[in-house]
Amino acid sequence: MHKDFARDYDSLTALYQFAEDILAANDIGEAIRFPVHLALEELFTNMVKYSPDTDGDIGVEVVVDGGGVTVTLTEEDVDEFDVTRPRDVDTGAPLAERTPGGLGLYLLQNIVDSLEYDYHDRRSSVVFTKESG
Amino acid sequence: MFEIAYGSDGEVLCAGRLDAAQCEKAQSFMDEIGDTRTLDFSALEYISSAGLGILLKTQKRLAESGAALKIVNVNKHIYDVFRYSGFNAIFDIKEKQ
Numbered sequence: 349m350h351k352d353f354a355r356d357y358d359s360l361t362a363l364y365q366f367a368e369d370i371l372a373a374n375d376i377g378e379a380i381r382f383p384v385h386l387a388l389e390e391l392f393t394n395m396v397k398y399s400p401d402t403d404g405d406i407g408v409e410v411v412v413d414g415g416g417v418t419v420t421l422t423e424e425d426v427d428e429f430d431v432t433r434p435r436d437v438d439t440g441a442p443l444a445e446r447t448p449g450g451l452g453l454y455l456l457q458n459i460v461d462s463l464e465y466d467y468h469d470r471r472s473s474v475v476f477t478k479e480s481g
Numbered sequence: 482m483f484e485i486a487y488g489s490d491g492e493v494l495c496a497g498r499l500d501a502a503q504c505e506k507a508q509s510f511m512d513e514i515g516d517t518r519t520l521d522f523s524a525l526e527y528i529s530s531a532g533l534g535i536l537l538k539t540q541k542r543l544a545e546s547g548a549a550l551k552i553v554n555v556n557k558h559i560y561d562v563f564r565y566s567g568f569n570a571i572f573d574i575k576e577k578q
Contacts, residue, residue, distance in 0.1 A: 360500050360502040361502065379558075385527065386527070389501065389529045390530060393529075393531065439566055440570070441567070443541060444544070448534035448537045451566055452530035455562065455566065459561075
């Protein structure tokens with residue numbers, strides 16, 4: 349199922365409900381639902397944050413197949429931003445050396461089972477899957 | 482929906498979903514905390530990196546005066562997020578029993 353969302357943090361509640369309705373209807377358990385919602389928010393907010401000069405909607409598709417979940421996010425007329433690039437986050441640093449920010453994509457990369465990024469003609473597409481809790 | 486309020490013993494009760502759209506509300510509340518305080522997450526269902534940023538910012542500010550946030554009744558999924566982030570080493574965190 350596909351739906352377009354306005355490029356705004358205020359879309360997060362509707363985005364959550366859209367995905368939750370699909371996951372609940374397919375009896376997807378919390379062990380998969382939580383990371384799917386987290387990955388979806390991190391990618392969506394990343395797109396909002398790093399493409400401020402674009403006002404086009406962000407397309408979201410959620411597909412459930414055999415207990416696994418595949419989510420695709422697409423956006424047009426944006427600069428390249430490879431979300432699969434490893435993030436340099438020192439999660440073992442003491443409090444004094446930690447700075448807010450930068451954790452979103454690091455978390456994303458650690459909680460999904462696969463993550464793919466495609467960019468051409470100023471169109472970005474991100475696909476992630478989650479198949480196990 | 483996200484709610485944050487003081488409980489009867491001075492603890493901070495957090496409930497619902499702390500996503501990026503709720504950060505302003507959470508940050509405003511946390512900015513008023515000036516001493517060691519317990520956050521009760523028993524009714525908090527979800528947190529994203531945006532919420533983690535607020536916790537980290539508050540913890541760093543409190544540490545300057547020797548105070549700290551303690552977090553209790555954390556559900557398994559949120560605890561996993563803390564663990565992936567290394568927050569279990571910089572916060573006193575108790576999982577929900």
